[in-house]
Amino acid sequence: MDRTLKVYTKTDHLFAEFTFYYDHPQQVTARYIRYHRLYDDDEEDEGKSVFPGGETDAYLQYREFTSIEQIKAHDMEVVKKQMGRDMTDPATSYRYVYDPQPVLLRYVATNHIGCIGMIDVRFSFIENTKEVKFLSATHPRFDTEMSSNSMETNVSCITRMDVFTDRDIVRINSHDLKRLPPWY
Numbered sequence: 375m376d377r378t379l380k381v382y383t384k385t386d387h388l389f390a391e392f393t394f395y396y397d398h399p400q401q402v403t404a405r406y407i408r409y410h411r412l413y414d415d416d417e418e419d420e421g422k423s424v425f426p427g428g429e430t431d432a433y434l435q436y437r438e439f440t441s442i443e444q445i446k447a448h449d450m451e452v453v454k455k456q457m458g459r460d461m462t463d464p465a466t467s468y469r470y471v472y473d474p475q476p477v478l479l480r481y482v483a484t485n486h487i488g489c490i491g492m493i494d495v496r497f498s499f500i501e502n503t504k505e506v507k508f509l510s511a512t513h514p515r516f517d518t519e520m521s522s523n524s525m526e527t528n529v530s531c532i533t534r535m536d537v538f539t540d541r542d543i544v545r546i547n548s549h550d551l552k553r554l555p556p557w558y
Contacts (some may be wrong), residue, residue, distance in 0.1 A: 375402075375439065376528050377499035378477070379449050381457070382469040387411050388424045389468060390457050392449065396436075396527035398548045404432040404452060408460060432456055442502065442524060446470070472500040479528060480554045483546050490537060490546060491516075495528045506531045512539060 381390040392406040407430075412423035434452065439445045454465050461468070476498045483490040489511040497504040502524045510516035516538040522531050529548045536543050 375445065375499075375524065375526070376479070376495075376497065377445070377449075377472060377524070379453070380471045380473065381453055382471065384463060384467045384469075385422075386469075387422050389461075390453065392453060392456075394434075394449070395553075396529055397551070397553060398529065399533070400436045402434045402436050404434055404456070406430055406432065406456060408457065430456075439525060442500070445524075446472075474498055474500050476501075476503070477556050479556050481528075481532065481551045482554065483532075483550050484552070485547070485550045490550065493532050493546075493551075495531070497524070497528070499524045504528070504531065506535065508532075508535055508537065510537070 375394065376396055377394050379392045380388060381392070383389045388409045390406055390408050392404050395403045395405065397403065408427040409424040410427055412425060432452070437448065439448070450465070450470060453470070454461070458465075476496050479495045479497075481493040481495070483493060491511045492509045494507045494509070495504065504522040504524065504526065505519065506522065506528070507519040508517060518535055518537075520531060520535060529551070532546055532551065533548055535546065537546055
């Protein structure tokens with residue numbers, strides 16, 4: 375369910391960008407940026423130039439979804455709630471876009487003993503694909519991978535993977551993960 379939503383005005387200027395993170399079980403954070411037009415007059419702005427305003431975190435109530443359509447409706451409501459006073463036009467006149475381009479997120483897993491490994495999560499929310507690869511810090515023979523869909527969070531995929539050590543099979547705790555900045 376990790377995803378990025380871009381909201382465009384009816385003039386095709388980027389209005390806001392919402393990134394939904396599920397970094398711990400049953401928790402969701404929406405980080406959003408409000409963008410402002412570089413030129414506010416009515417002249418045609420062919421470059422659709424915008425500049426970012428402040429970056430804000432919203433802590434939302436966790437919900438389970440059964441379809442991407444439910445998530446889209448939920449996200450539109452979040453945008454209206456968080457950005458409603460800044461929306462000069464009716465909310466339905468804005469364009470809501472999930473980029474189909476895959477996103478690569480990398481997590482580093484460490485605990486009190488040391489580095490466990492690195493996890494690559496490549497996903498496309500709107501294409502409903504997710505590939506998770508665990509790269510062991512101990513030995514390449516302990517590397518594992520799995521596939522999932524957009525209904526499952528990155529953290530739930532990671533915490534359900536078996537991590538092999540020399541003697542045991544363990545699971546990664548979500549508190550042992552550090553998410554690195556995304557790569558598009």
